[in-house]
Amino acid sequence: xxxxxxxxxxxxxxxxxxxxxxxxxxxxxxxxxxxxxxxxxxxxxxxxxxxxxxxxxxxxxxxxxxxxxxxxxxxxxxxxxxxxxxxxxxxxxxxxxxxxxxxxxxxxxxxxxxxxxxxxxxxxxxxxxxxxxxxxxxxxxxxxxxxxxxxxxxxxxxxxxxxxxxxxxxxxxxxxxxxxxxxxxxxxxxxxxxxxxxxxxxxxxxxxxxxxxxxxxxxxxxxxxxxxxxxxxxxxxxxxxxxxxxxxxxxxxxxxxxxxxxxxxxxxxxxxxxxxxxxxxxxxxxxxxxxxxxxxxxxxxxxxxxxxxxxxxxxxxxxxxxxxxxxxxxxxxxxxxxxxxxxxxxxxxxxxxxxxxxxxxxxxxxxxxxxxxxxxxxxxxxxxxxxxxxxxxxxxxxxxxxxxxxxxxxxxxxxxxxxxxxxxxxxxxxxxxxxxxxxxxxxxxxxxxxxxxxxxxxxxxxxxxxxxxxxxxxxxxxxxxxxxxxxxxxxxxxxxxxxxxxxxxxxxxxxxxxxxxxxxxxxxxxxxxxxxxxxxxxxxxxxxxxxxxxxxxxxxxxxxxxxxxxxxxxxxxxxxxxxxxxxxxxxxxxxxxxxxxxxxxxxxxxxxxxxxxxxxxxxxxxxxxxxxxxxxxxxxxxxxxxxxxxxxxxxxxxxxxxxxxxxxxxxxxxxxxxxxxxxxxxxxxxxxxxxxxxxxxxxxxxxxxxxxxxxxxxxxxxxxxxxxxxxxxxxxxxxxxxxxxxxxxxxxxxxxxxxxxxxxxxxxxxxxxxxxxxxxxxxxxxxxxxxxxxxxxxxxxxxxxxxxxxxxxxxxxxxxxxxxxxxxxxxxxxxxxxxxxxxxxxxxxxxxxxxxxxxxxxxxxxxxxxxxxxxxxxxxxxxxxxxxxxxxxxxxxxxxxxxxxxxxxxxxxxxxxxxxxxxxxxxxxxxxxxxxxxxxxxxxxxxxx
Numbered sequence: 001x002x003x004x005x006x007x008x009x010x011x012x013x014x015x016x017x018x019x020x021x022x023x024x025x026x027x028x029x030x031x032x033x034x035x036x037x038x039x040x041x042x043x044x045x046x047x048x049x050x051x052x053x054x055x056x057x058x059x060x061x062x063x064x065x066x067x068x069x070x071x072x073x074x075x076x077x078x079x080x081x082x083x084x085x086x087x088x089x090x091x092x093x094x095x096x097x098x099x100x101x102x103x104x105x106x107x108x109x110x111x112x113x114x115x116x117x118x119x120x121x122x123x124x125x126x127x128x129x130x131x132x133x134x135x136x137x138x139x140x141x142x143x144x145x146x147x148x149x150x151x152x153x154x155x156x157x158x159x160x161x162x163x164x165x166x167x168x169x170x171x172x173x174x175x176x177x178x179x180x181x182x183x184x185x186x187x188x189x190x191x192x193x194x195x196x197x198x199x200x201x202x203x204x205x206x207x208x209x210x211x212x213x214x215x216x217x218x219x220x221x222x223x224x225x226x227x228x229x230x231x232x233x234x235x236x237x238x239x240x241x242x243x244x245x246x247x248x249x250x251x252x253x254x255x256x257x258x259x260x261x262x263x264x265x266x267x268x269x270x271x272x273x274x275x276x277x278x279x280x281x282x283x284x285x286x287x288x289x290x291x292x293x294x295x296x297x298x299x300x301x302x303x304x305x306x307x308x309x310x311x312x313x314x315x316x317x318x319x320x321x322x323x324x325x326x327x328x329x330x331x332x333x334x335x336x337x338x339x340x341x342x343x344x345x346x347x348x349x350x351x352x353x354x355x356x357x358x359x360x361x362x363x364x365x366x367x368x369x370x371x372x373x374x375x376x377x378x379x380x381x382x383x384x385x386x387x388x389x390x391x392x393x394x395x396x397x398x399x400x401x402x403x404x405x406x407x408x409x410x411x412x413x414x415x416x417x418x419x420x421x422x423x424x425x426x427x428x429x430x431x432x433x434x435x436x437x438x439x440x441x442x443x444x445x446x447x448x449x450x451x452x453x454x455x456x457x458x459x460x461x462x463x464x465x466x467x468x469x470x471x472x473x474x475x476x477x478x479x480x481x482x483x484x485x486x487x488x489x490x491x492x493x494x495x496x497x498x499x500x501x502x503x504x505x506x507x508x509x510x511x512x513x514x515x516x517x518x519x520x521x522x523x524x525x526x527x528x529x530x531x532x533x534x535x536x537x538x539x540x541x542x543x544x545x546x547x548x549x550x551x552x553x554x555x556x557x558x559x560x561x562x563x564x565x566x567x568x569x570x571x572x573x574x575x576x577x578x579x580x581x582x583x584x585x586x587x588x589x590x591x592x593x594x595x596x597x598x599x600x601x602x603x604x605x606x607x608x609x610x611x612x613x614x615x616x617x618x619x620x621x622x623x624x625x626x627x628x629x630x631x632x633x634x635x636x637x638x639x640x641x642x643x644x645x646x647x648x649x650x651x652x653x654x655x656x657x658x659x660x661x662x663x664x665x666x667x668x669x670x671x672x673x674x675x676x677x678x679x680x681x682x683x684x685x686x687x688x689x690x691x692x693x694x695x696x697x698x699x700x701x702x703x704x705x706x707x708x709x710x711x712x713x714x715x716x717x718x719x720x721x722x723x724x725x726x727x728x729x730x731x732x733x734x735x736x737x738x739x740x741x742x743x744x745x746x747x748x749x750x751x752x753x754x755x756x757x758x759x760x761x762x763x764x765x766x767x768x769x770x771x772x773x774x775x776x777x778x779x780x781x782x783x784x785x786x787x788x789x790x791x792x793x794x795x796x797x798x799x800x801x802x803x804x805x806x807x808x809x810x811x812x813x814x815x816x817x818x819x820x821x822x823x824x825x826x827x828x829x830x831x832x833x834x835x836x837x838x839x840x841x842x843x844x845x846x847x848x849x850x851x852x853x854x855x856x857x858x859x860x861x862x863x864x865x866x867x868x869x870x871x872x873x874x875x876x877x878x879x880x881x882x883x884x885x886x887x888x889x890x891x892x893x894x895x896x897x898x899x900x901x902x903x904x905x906x907x908x909x910x911x912x913x914x915x916x917x918x919x920x921x922x923x924x925x926x927x928x929x930x931x932x933x934x935x936x937x938x939x940x941x942x943x944x945x
Contacts, residue, residue: 014123014140016120016124019119019120019123019124019140020113020116020117020119020120021116022144023115023116023119023120023144023147024109024112024113024115024116026144026147026148026151027112027115027116027119027147027151027167028109028112030148030151030152031112031151031163032108032109035105035108035109038101038105039102039105039109042098042101042102042105045094045098046095046098049091049094049095052087052091053087053088053091056080056083056084056087056088057084059080060077060080060081060084063076063077063080064077111160111164112164114164114168115151115164115167115168115171117202118168118171118172118199118202119147119171121198121199121202122171122172122175122195122198123140123143124198125194125195125198125641126138126143126175126179128194128640128641129179129183129187129191129641131640131641132187132190132637132640132641133184133187133433134433134434134435134437135182135341135343135431135433135434135437135442135447136182136183136187136442136447137439137442137443138179138442138443139443139444141443141444142338142443142444146174146175146178146333147171149174149333150167150170150171150174150175151167151171153170153174154166154167154170154171155170169316172195172199172315173316173318173319176191176192176195176318176319176322177322177323178333179191180322180323181323181325181326181329181330181446181447181448181449182341182343182446182447182448182449183322183449184343184345184449184451185322185449185451185454186630186633187637188322189304189307189308189320189634190633190634190637190638190641192308192311192319192320192322193307193310193311193634193638194637194638194641195311195315195319196310196311196314196315196319197211197638199314199315200289200314206289207247207249207289209247209651210247210249210289210290210293212656213243213244213247213293213296214292214293214296214635215635215638215639215737216635216639216737216738216754217240217243217296217738217754217756218239218240218243218756219660219663219738219755219756220663220756221239221756221760222239222242222243222246225238225239225242226242226254229257229258229261230257230258230261230264230265232265232268233257233268233298234945236757236945237297237298240296240297240298241253241254241257241297241298242254243297244293244294244297249285249286249290250286250290250294253282253294256279256280256282260279260280263279263280264279264298267279267299268298268299268859269859272302273295273299273302274295274299274302274303274305274306274309278291278294282294288309288310288313288314289310289314291306292306292307292310296631300627300628300631301623301624301627301628301631302627303631303634303635304627304630304631304634307634308320325353325448325449325450327350327353327354327357327448328357328360330446330448331357331361331426331446333446334426334446336416336418336421336422336423336424336425336426337416337418337421337444338444338445338446339413339426339427339428339429339441339444339445339446340426340427340428340429340445340446340448341428341429341430341431341441341442341445341446341447341448342354342428342429342430342431342448342449342450343431343432343433343447343448343449344400344430344431344432344433345432345449345451345452346452346511346512346513347451347452347496347511347512347513347514348449348450348451348452350430350448350450351369351395351397351430353450354395354428355367358393363392363393363424366387366390366391366392366393366424367392367393367394367395368383368386368387368392368393368394368395369394369395369397370383370395370396370397371397371398371401372396372397372398372399372401372402372405373398373401373402374402376402376405377402377405377408377409380394380396380405380409381408381412384412384427387422387425387427388416388420388421388422388425389422390422391422391423391424391425392422392424392425393424393425393426393427393428394426394427394428395428395429395430396409396427396428396429396430397430398430398431398432399429399430399431399434399437400431400432400433400434400436400437403434403436403437406436406437406438407438409438409441410438410440410441413427413438413440413441414440429441429445454500455497455609455610455611456493456494456497456607456611456615457604457605457607457608457609457611459492459493459496459497460489460490460493460604460607461601461604461605463489463492463493463514463517464489464597464600464601464604465601466514467597468597469596469597472485472595472596472597474525475524475525475528475529476528476529476532477528477529477532478595479575479595480528480535480575481524481525481528482594482595483574483575483578483591484524484528484535484540484570484574484575485521485524486574486591486592486600487569487570487571487574487591488517488520488521488524488544488569488570489517490569490583490589490591491544491565491566491568491569491570492512492514492516492517494565494569494615494616495510495512495549495562495565496512497611497616498616500626501613501616501618501622501625501626501936502625502626502629503902503903503904503905503936504618504622504625504842504843504936504938505616505618505622505936506555506558506561507555507557507558507904507905508553508554508555508558508905510552510553510558511552512549512552516548516549516552519548520540520543520544520548520549523540523543523548524540527539527540535572535575537570537571537572540570541563541566541567541570544566544570545559545562545563545565545566546559546563549562549566550562550563555905557897557904557917557938560933561933561934561936564930564933564934565617565934567930568583568617568930568934569583574591578590578591578593579591579592579593583615584614584615584617585614586612586614586615588607588608588615589607589615616934617931617934617935618843618934618935618936619843619844619855619856619935620858621843621856621858621859621860621861622843622936624859624861625842625861639737653736654718656735656736657714657718657732657735657736658715658718660735660736660738660755661711661714661715661718661732661735662715664707664711664735664755664759665707665708665711665712665715667759667760667763668704668707668708668711668759668762669704669762669763669766670704670708671700671701671704671705671708672697672700672701672704672769672773674694674697674698674701677693677694677697677773678694680773681693681694681773685802686799686802686803687799688794688795688796688798688799688802689777689792689795689796689799691795692791692792692795693769693772693773693777695788695791696769696786696787696788697769697773699749699787699788700765700766700769700787702747703744703747703748703749703762706743706744706747707744710727710728710731710741710743710744713728714728714731714732718732727743730742730743731743731744734755735755738754738755738756739754739755740753740754740755740758749765749787749900750900750901750915750916750942751901751942752901752902752903752942752943752944753942753943753944753945754945757945761942764785765784765785765787768782768785769785777829778829779826779827779828779829779835780823780826780835780836780837780867781834781835781836781837782823782836782837782838783836783837783838783839783941784838784941784942785838786941788913789900789918789919789941790913790918790919793813793870793918793919794808796833796834796870796872797811797812797813797872800832800833800872801872804874806874810874810875811872811873811874812872812873812876813833813870813871813872813873813876813919813921814870814871814872814873814876814922815868815869815870815871815921815922815923816868816869816871817846817851817865817866817867817868817869817923817924818835818866818867818868818869819846819848819851819866821866821867822866822867823835823837823867826867830869830871832871832872833869833870833871833872834869834870835867835868835869835870836867836868836870837864837865837866837867837868838864838941839864839865839868839898839921839939839940839941840862840863840864840865840939840940840941840943841862841863841864841865841896841937841938841939841940842861842862842902842936842937842938842939842940843856843932843935843936843937843938844856844932844935844937845857845860845863846863846865846866846923848866850926851924852924852925852926853894853923853924853925853927853932853937862940862943865939868921892924892925892926893922893923893924893925893929894922894923894924894925894927894929894932894933894937895920895921895922895929896920896921896922896923896932896937896938896939897917897920897938897939898917898918898919898920898921898938898939898940898941899916899917899918899938899939899940899941900915900916900918900940900941900942901916901940901941901942902940902942902943902944903916904916904917904938918941921939
């Protein structure tokens with residue numbers, strides 16, 4: 001502040017109006033050059049006239065200042081005034097004429113204003129892409145060059161209105177294809193949808209309030225809501241339906257879910273729900289975008305497909321068909337001043353394609369390549385200097401591994417002089433996404449992505465396309481080698497494709513590479529050649545799961561998973577039974593009795609393009625989980641990019657923020673009186689639960705104090721009464737997005753819920769602790785309400801160990817599942833241990849008849865476990881039976897991990913505990929544990945809604 005009051009700040013940020021004027025000048029210059037030249041000439045003439053008037057005024061003032069005596073006797077002054085009068089009149093006449101001509105020119109130029117408006121609109125759309133990925137940066141200079149080429153290459157049309165339409169449509173497609181070449185596949189749909197929203201919003205055809213509902217969902221519970229008319233809808237889905245029913249377009253839709261329950265149920269169950277006609281009048285009454293919004297309420301997994309159809313209908317089918325990878329096209333748009341940048345993803349390697357292109361362009365002999373790393377910067381600089389003079393190509397690989405040298409690379413490219421660069425010179429770069437990559441290179445460079453093939457079939461075809469018969473026959477035990485190599489290759493494809501399922505596939509998405517597979521292949525050849533009498537399956541499994549691939553695996557649960565997966569494919573059965581040994585229940589996947597590369601490829605080409613989850617050992621619900629994750633990614637991406645300046649009905653972004661802040665503050669619980677809690681629950685040796693409760697109160701108070709301090713401060717900042725700090729601005733943006741602000745989540749409990757659900761959950765947690773403070777330790781403890789449940793479990797074991805006068809290390813939990821009662825039926829605390837509830841299973845469910853784990857019901861992604869009695873056991877070797885007999889059963893259980901939230905992955909906190917993982921529980925099962933491990937079965941204390 002002290003400096004800003006002493007200086008003049010000049011804002012050089014691009015405004016919409018300023019950019020429109022620039023783009024208008026470019027298009028008129030290209031389409032009507034004579035008009036633009038006349039406009040420029042008028043501006044220059046006007047400037048010259050103004051300068052001449054200024055000179056006359058200065059001369060007159062000088063003579064008046066220098067005159068002595070009677071000014072009427074100064075001949076020079078009188079002559080100057082006379083000339084000034086004549087010149088002024090002449091200039092006034094010219095100015096009047098110029099204004100008339102300028103008005104005519106401006107009116108003619110305004111006919112091209114729609115082009116300028118669209119161009120400015122699109123620029124601000126692509127600028128927002130950097131919020132999705134730091135590598136997506138574009139400069140105005142690059143954009144203007146693309147705009148010029150787009151206008152020049154657009155189809156001719158003798159009609160002016162038709163010509164303008166041609167320019168707009170053609171340039172929009174040119175921009176889409178140019179930008180898409182540098183986007184990852186997962187972001188191309190986001191870009192298409194963002195384009196459609198921007199364009200329709202500019203034309204006044206987008207309901208901003210409905211758009212916000214699509215992107216954020218309900219921001220509160222519907223007050224005085226009706227009872228759910230059908231059981232197949234979840235409570236969050238019903239709340240969304242009641243929320244959307246408050247929009248005029250959807251008035252009465254909640255009633256129809258009761259009246260037309262069977263019709264909506266058929267859509268709910270249809271795998272192609274986005275293609276179904278809506279019942280009654282709704283199919284005609286709602287437009288395509290409104291149908292997307294309705295689909296969000298009860299079939300979130302189909303929103304991406306519906307949004308794709310919406311884009312195709314609203315702005316054109318070409319905007320949902322992104323261009324394929326083509327180095328030639330990207331090279332054609334580059335210049336000696338603009339680098340070509342390959343943005344890498346896990347498993348991608350565009351170097352081979354680039355080398356092949358160099359051969360096509362007869363530049364292979366002039367290509368120098370280097371992989372950047374420690375000490376390689378000076379070598380790369382010398383390569384660039386030589387190629388710059390001689391007209392060669394330079395390929396700098398893995399720039400993300402040399403971020404400390406990137407400023408030097410930026411300096412080198414800044415000093416490029418087009419007159420000193422050979423016309424054939426090109427600079428090629430490869431890099432993984434990193435925020436430290438030079439912005440100058442990204443903004444002006446030609447960006448490309450070339451991701452590895454997606455899908456199990458594509459991965460297997462890629463692997464076997466790189467083999468040959470010589471390699472397949474390069475082992476003494478030929479048939480055994482071919483089958484086990486197929487097993488390793490299938491395993492490689494499986495673990496890569498499991499990543500698409502998110503946390504239920506892998507807690508952490510690992511970057512497995514082809515080198516891992518090659519290492520397994522070399523080891524397989526070695527062991528088969530040196531062990532002719534027996535095949536060391538255990539050794540091969542250990543090397544593959546624990547070392548070659550397992551060296552990348554850091555999460556304990558993922559280590560268990562990768563070993564379980566490999567045991568399916570590196571097993572005696574695959575060698576002994578051949579194609580009779582099926583990898584999954586469908587029977588589609590097996591090792592064929594093939595002997596040549598072509599025979600293997602023939603089998604692989606017949607595999608399904610989109611495999612069912614069963615081949616991964618997972619339930620079909622995982623497809624829904626995967627699709628919902630894609631929808632969430634799409635909506636969150638759009639929320640970052642969508643225009644938010646105002647909403648329909650005149651509500652600005654600030655209005656929405658103020659309303660959200662007021663609502664959250666109204667529902668935020670008051671902090672606990674810790675002194676009162678301390679007095680009622682003193683620290684005593686015999687009751688560790690007192691300490692647990694006070695620790696919970698301290699943690700929740702820390703969060704509540706932050707909320708009650710920040711929300712009023714933010715309200716004042718919106719009114720301009722206090723400074724809007726970065727922290728408060730971040731909180732406001734989160735409120736607008738219906739997300740939990742970072743300043744709260746950093747001190748709060750782990751949660752993936754949107755803000756509206758998070759506030760309700762916070763209230764439930766505080767009520768739970770209030771009841772504990774008021775009535776003592778609850779008979780059954782709601783685990784979901786605990787900030788740090790690990791301390792609660794430790795306290796329970798500590799109480800037992802102290803009562804029995806033994807070391808706590810000897811005590812652990814056994815688990816009795818009380819599926820004959822609910823939490824409300826438990827009225828007294830357990831004499832030993834504790835009753836708990838609030839655990840949700842993903843990947844399977846509890847069967848109340850067989851008292852065992854069974855497969856999930858269709859479309860039921862999460863099901864709650866019954867209350868569990870955690871029984872302290874001394875020197876436990878097994879688990880307690882379901883029926884509470886105390887009989888130890890070492891087999892017939894699934895050791896199930898329990899997490900706080902669905903993301904599963906966590907970090908090690910200062911307490912030595914994971915920020916997410918809670919504990920293992922033993923759940924009775926009549927299936928092998930590997931079945932549930934591969935299914936990704938886990939329990940959670942909190943869901944996403």
